[in-house]
Structure formats: C-alpha cells, structure tokens
Amino acid sequence: MNRTSRRKVLSGVVVFLCAAAVVVALVPLFFVFAYVIQKGFSSLSWDFFTKMPKPVGESGGGMANAIVGSLILIGIASAIAVPVGVIAGVYVSEYGKRRFASLVRFTADVLNGVPSIVIGIFAYGLAVLPVKHFSALAGGLALGFMMIPIITRTTEELLNLVPGILREGALALGATRARAAFSVMVPAALPGIMTGILVALARISGETAPLLFTAFNNRFFTTSLNQPIASLPVQVFTYAIAPYEEWHQQAWAGALVLVAMIFLFSVLARVVTRRLERMHRT
Amino acid sequence: MTKTPSPRRSADDRGFRLVTGFFALLVVLLVAGIFVELFRTSQLSIQKFGFHFWVTKVWDPVAGQFGAFPFIWGTLYSSLLAMLISTPIALGIAIFLTELSPRVLRTPLTFLTELLAAIPSIVYGLWGIFVLVPLVRQLQVHTPEWMRKIPLFSGPPLGVGMGAAALILSVMVIPFTSSVAREVLKAVPNTQREAAYALGATRWEAIQAALRFGRTGIIGAVILGLGRAIGETMAVTMVIGNSPRVSASLFAPQYTMAAVIANEFTEADTDLYLNALIEIGLVLFIITLVINAVSRLLIWSVTREASVKPAKTASPAVSAAPGVAA
Numbered sequence: 001m002n003r004t005s006r007r008k009v010l011s012g013v014v015v016f017l018c019a020a021a022v023v024v025a026l027v028p029l030f031f032v033f034a035y036v037i038q039k040g041f042s043s044l045s046w047d048f049f050t051k052m053p054k055p056v057g058e059s060g061g062g063m064a065n066a067i068v069g070s071l072i073l074i075g076i077a078s079a080i081a082v083p084v085g086v087i088a089g090v091y092v093s094e095y096g097k098r099r100f101a102s103l104v105r106f107t108a109d110v111l112n113g114v115p116s117i118v119i120g121i122f123a124y125g126l127a128v129l130p131v132k133h134f135s136a137l138a139g140g141l142a143l144g145f146m147m148i149p150i151i152t153r154t155t156e157e158l159l160n161l162v163p164g165i166l167r168e169g170a171l172a173l174g175a176t177r178a179r180a181a182f183s184v185m186v187p188a189a190l191p192g193i194m195t196g197i198l199v200a201l202a203r204i205s206g207e208t209a210p211l212l213f214t215a216f217n218n219r220f221f222t223t224s225l226n227q228p229i230a231s232l233p234v235q236v237f238t239y240a241i242a243p244y245e246e247w248h249q250q251a252w253a254g255a256l257v258l259v260a261m262i263f264l265f266s267v268l269a270r271v272v273t274r275r276l277e278r279m280h281r282t
Numbered sequence: 283m284t285k286t287p288s289p290r291r292s293a294d295d296r297g298f299r300l301v302t303g304f305f306a307l308l309v310v311l312l313v314a315g316i317f318v319e320l321f322r323t324s325q326l327s328i329q330k331f332g333f334h335f336w337v338t339k340v341w342d343p344v345a346g347q348f349g350a351f352p353f354i355w356g357t358l359y360s361s362l363l364a365m366l367i368s369t370p371i372a373l374g375i376a377i378f379l380t381e382l383s384p385r386v387l388r389t390p391l392t393f394l395t396e397l398l399a400a401i402p403s404i405v406y407g408l409w410g411i412f413v414l415v416p417l418v419r420q421l422q423v424h425t426p427e428w429m430r431k432i433p434l435f436s437g438p439p440l441g442v443g444m445g446a447a448a449l450i451l452s453v454m455v456i457p458f459t460s461s462v463a464r465e466v467l468k469a470v471p472n473t474q475r476e477a478a479y480a481l482g483a484t485r486w487e488a489i490q491a492a493l494r495f496g497r498t499g500i501i502g503a504v505i506l507g508l509g510r511a512i513g514e515t516m517a518v519t520m521v522i523g524n525s526p527r528v529s530a531s532l533f534a535p536q537y538t539m540a541a542v543i544a545n546e547f548t549e550a551d552t553d554l555y556l557n558a559l560i561e562i563g564l565v566l567f568i569i570t571l572v573i574n575a576v577s578r579l580l581i582w583s584v585t586r587e588a589s590v591k592p593a594k595t596a597s598p599a600v601s602a603a604p605g606v607a608a
Contacts, residue, residue, distance in 0.1 A: 011484035021374025091302035104306040113574035115513025121563045125319040178298035206402020209515040213547045
C-alpha cells in the first residue's frame with residue numbers, strides 16, 4: 001500500500017470510530033430510558049400520586065407526600081434564585097465590559113461546577129446547624145443556590161441577544177438605565193429568561209445529594225417549611241437501597257415521574273425559545 | 283448626550299448599577315461563603331488531625347479515628363478510570379457532530395447525546411443498582427482464572443465496586459465533555475480546515491488541524507469532565523459498594539469523598555465525626571473549584587476569540603446540558 005492510500009484508510013477508520021462513539025453513547029441512553037419507562041409504568045398508578053407510603057410488606061401506596069414536598073422545595077428554590085439570578089444577569093449584561101462583571105461571569109461558571117453535595121453542606125451550615133433541625137427551608141435554600149448561577153448566565157446571554165438599538169432608543173428618549181433595562185430590555189428577553197429558569201428547574205428537580213441532610217425526609221404529609229420534608233429524589237434513593245421488592249417498584253415509578261417532570265421543563269424551555277427566535281426574526 | 287446627563291439622571295444610573303451590582307456580588311459571595319462556612323465548621327478535625335487526616339487509611343467512627351486516604355483514593359481512581367473511558371468517546375462524538383455528521387442527523391444526534399446530561403444522578407444510580415451491577419457481576423463471574431490473578435481483577439465477583447462506578451461515571455461525564463468540545467471545535471475558524479484540505483490533507487488530517495488549533499479548549503473540556511466526575515455523588519454512592527479501602531482492583535467495593543458525605547452525614551453522632559466529613563467536603567470544594575477555574579480559562583481562551591466576529595447560532599441557552607455552554 002502506498003502512502004496516499006494508507007492515509008486515506010486511516011482517515012476512513014477514524015471517521016468510522018467517531019460515528020461508533022456516538023452509537024456507544026446512545027446505547028446506555030436507550031437502556032436507561034427503556035428501563036425507567038417499562039419498569040416505571042408497570043408500577044405507576046393513580047394511587048402513586050394520591051396515596052401516602054405504605055409500611056414495609058404492604059403493597060400499594062404512593063408518594064403523595066414526596067411529590068408535594070418536591071414542589072414545595074422547587075418553589076422555595078425559585079423564590080430565592082429567580083430574583084437574585086435575573087438581577088445579577090441584568091448587571092453582567094449591562095456592564096459586561098467591567099472587570100467585576102467578568103469576575104461574576106467566571107464565578108457563576110465555576111459555581112455551576114461545584115458538586116451539589118458541597119452546596120448541601122453549605123445550606124446545612126446556614127439553615128440546619130443554627131436551629132438544630134432539618135427543614136424544607138434548608139433544602140430549598142440548597143436547591144436555590146444551585147439555580148442562581150444557571151439563571152444568571154442564561155439571563156445575560158439572552159439579554160445580549162436583544163438588539164442594542166432598543167436600549168439606545170430608550171436612552172435617547174431620556175430613560176434612565178434602570179428604565180431601559182427593566183422596561184425595555186428585560187421584557188424583550190423575557191421568554192429567554194423564562195427559558196433560563198426552566199433549564200435551572202430541570203437541572204435541580206432531580207437533585208438528591210443536597211437534600212439528604214437539609215430537607216432530610218419525612219414519612220408523613222407536611223407543608224410546613226420549618227420541618228423535614230419528603231421529596232421525590234430522596235424517596236427514590238431510600239426505596240432503591242432498601243431490600244424490599246415493593247419499595248423497588250415504587251422507586252422505579254418515582255424515577256419515571258422525575259424524568260417526566262424534567263422532560264416537561266426541558267420541552268417548555270424549548271417551546272419558549274422557539275417563540276423568542278421567531279420574535280427576533282420579524 | 284451621555285456626557286452631560288442631568289445630575290438626577292446620573293444619580294439614578296449609579297443607583298441602578300449599585301443595586302444590580304449588589305445582586306451580582308451575591309453570586310461571588312456565595313462562593314466565598316461556601317469556603318468560609320466549610321472551613322469554619324471543620325475546625326475540630328483540621329486541628330486534631332492536621333495533614334495526617336489525608337494520608338491515614340483508618341476510618342473508624344466508633345473509635346474516633348478519621349483518616350480520609352481511602353476516599354481520596356476512591357475519588358481519584360474512579361475519576362481517572364471514567365476519564366480513560368469517556369474522553370475518547372466524548373471527543374469522537376464532538377468530532378462527528380461538528381465535522382462529519384450529515385446535516386439532517388446533526389440536530390437530533392446533538393439533542394440525544396445531550397439528553398444524557400438531563401437524566402438525574404439518582405436515576406442513573408437506580409438503573410446502576412438493578413441493571414448495570416448484575417451485568418457487571420456476570421462479567422466478573424465469567425472472568426477467566428488467569429486474569430483474576432492480576433491485581434486489577436482480583437477479589438470476589440460482587441458486582442458493586444470500582445468497575446461499576448467507573449462505568450456509570452463515564453456515561454454521566456460524556457455529555458459534558460462532548461458538548462464543550464463541540465463548542466470549541468465550532469469556534470475553530472474554517473480557514474484552518476480549508477488550508478489543510480488545500481495542502482492535500484485527508485479528512486482526518488484536516489480534523490487534526492482543527493483539533494490542534496483548539497487544543498487548549500479541548501483540554502479544558504476534558505478537565506471540565508474530570509471536575510464533574512470528581513463531584514458526582516448519588517450514582518456512585520449506589521454502585522461503588524461503600525467500603526473504605528485502598529485497592530487497585532476493579533472488583534473491589536470502595537468509597538469516594540462525595541459518597542461518604544452522602545452516606546454518613548446524618549449518622550455523624552459526634553462533633554468530630556461531623557467535622558471530619560465537612561473537611562472532606564471542603565477539600566472536594568477546593569479541588570473542583572480549581573479544576574473548574576482552570577478549565578473555564580482554557581475554554582474561554584479559544585471560544586472568546588472566535589465569538590467576537592461570527593453571529594451566534596440560535597438558542598444558546600437551551601442545551602440539555604445546562605450551564606456547560608461556554
């Protein structure tokens with residue numbers, strides 16, 4: 001074989017390997033989804049959403065308390081993270097060239113890579129240690145901390161997509177920068193900011209590690225923010241590592257509901273972005 | 283006009299900058315706060331054990347003996363194995379999707395590979411316990427006798443252990459590395475490839491030219507993946523076997539830093555025990571902080587230059603791997 005055909009063969013082999021890499025990555029994706037859907041659906045029922053957990057050995061029951069708990073935790077997290085994340089994002093976008101804005105951008109990216117379990121310890125130190133008991137508030141705080149950098153970065157990116165002419169127009173009419181930002185720029189980027197929030201929600205709604213020792217778990221139904229509270233991910237974890245077959249089935253059902261929830265958030269995010277793109281094309 | 287604003291307006295503008303700046307400052311304070319809080323609440327352990335904490339192998343909460351070496355080992359070993367498996371696959375995906383894929387396949391395949399990042403850790407863990415671990419056990423049972431004499435494959439076939447953990451970690455890391463590597467390759471100017479082709483390069487040689495141009499960013503992508511692997515908690519906790527020992531064997535149940543925190547934090551019955559766990563968290567925080575900072579700087583050094591001129595492609599925020607878009 002001469003040099004040229006050797007190079008061509010090598011090139012062909014590499015192209016093949018790259019295509020194979022995609023297939024190799026899609027195999028586990030397919031199997032995870034196949035199992036979650038098949039096992040999840042076979043143990044999912046109306047009771048799962050409306051009933052409380054049954055004691056060991058009794059079949060049936062559901063995760064009503066954990067589903068409500070998860071929603072409460074997500075609510076607390078959003079209440080903390082949305083204002084902070086969006087306003088911080090407005091700052092970084094408006095004053096993007098300043099040193100401090102670069103620092104914030106950089107910190108947000110780095111914060112995004114901090115393991116969720118570490119954020120959990122932080123929330124534990126802030127909200128559990130001083131009062132000496134676990135609470136929904138502590139769990140929501142931990143999830144909120146995780147949402148902030150995601151919202152900050154997407155808000156900034158989306159605000160940067162809004163044509164600068166809009167801001168200049170507002171300023172030329174005598175608007176203050178605050179006016180220009182919050183009455184012109186933010187509304188123009190609103191669907192995009194919604195996207196950022198939804199992406200952040202998709203990211204945190206399956207988080208388990210930071211809840212283990214902040215929100216903890218609760219066998220009972222509660223809506224109190226000052227008490228330990230059950231959540232879907234923690235309940236799935238508890239059931240998965242327990243040695244009972246009924247609990248394993250409940251865990252699969254829980255996993256299915258979690259994945260469906262995340263899927264819903266992601267699809268919503270996509271729909272909202274489509275709208276934004278169409279808005280700016282016209 | 284902006285040179286001579288009315289005093290009132292310029293005061294308003296300063297107020298706007300300070301108020302929004304305060305919220306931006308919160309983001310920075312959050313990182314500083316984590317460090318201070320973790321440092322403060324791990325003092326007992328830091329003062330009692332000092333540096334020995336990190337080289338001692340004994341972890342015996344009942345006797346009040348705390349040495350974190352097995353966890354450091356487990357975290358580093360599992361992450362290293364995961365990087366060995368995931369890096370070639372992730373780079374292959376990135377190359378395929380930016381350089382080779384037919385146009386119709388590009389969007390769906392990108393979506394699917396990034397979907398891997400949307401599955402929560404706990405679901406990977408659940409799947410790991412009930413599907414992957416039995417599979418690994420079968421593999422271990424059928425390992426030929428001569429191979430089991432090698433330390434890498436020694437020990438009883440339990441299923442749970444380092445091998446299962448490394449496998450599940452690599453699946454979880456792939457989308458992060460590949461998505462950033464894709465961004466980097468997209469940022470490489472086309473002139474690089476065209477120049478290579480003009481010199482008579484084959485496809486692979488042109489790709490190599492692009493890879494070489496973006497190599498800092500590619501390294502950044504790989505390091506970012508490493509950061510993810512080191513901090514990954516739930517899935518690893520569920521399949522690694524949770525046994526604090528130092529072994530090179532893929533069959534052996536071991537433990538990681540994140541896993542020991544997840545498992546034992548609520549069981550810590552003494553202050554010293556709790557402080558020791560928080561100290562592990564502190565070091566985990568510092569390691570991932572450094573790794574992420576380095577990888578970000580490397581990635582930015584490539585994508586920044588490129589993002590100055592060409593128009594951005596649509597929907598930068600909506601990737602299924604949130605926050606990894608550089």
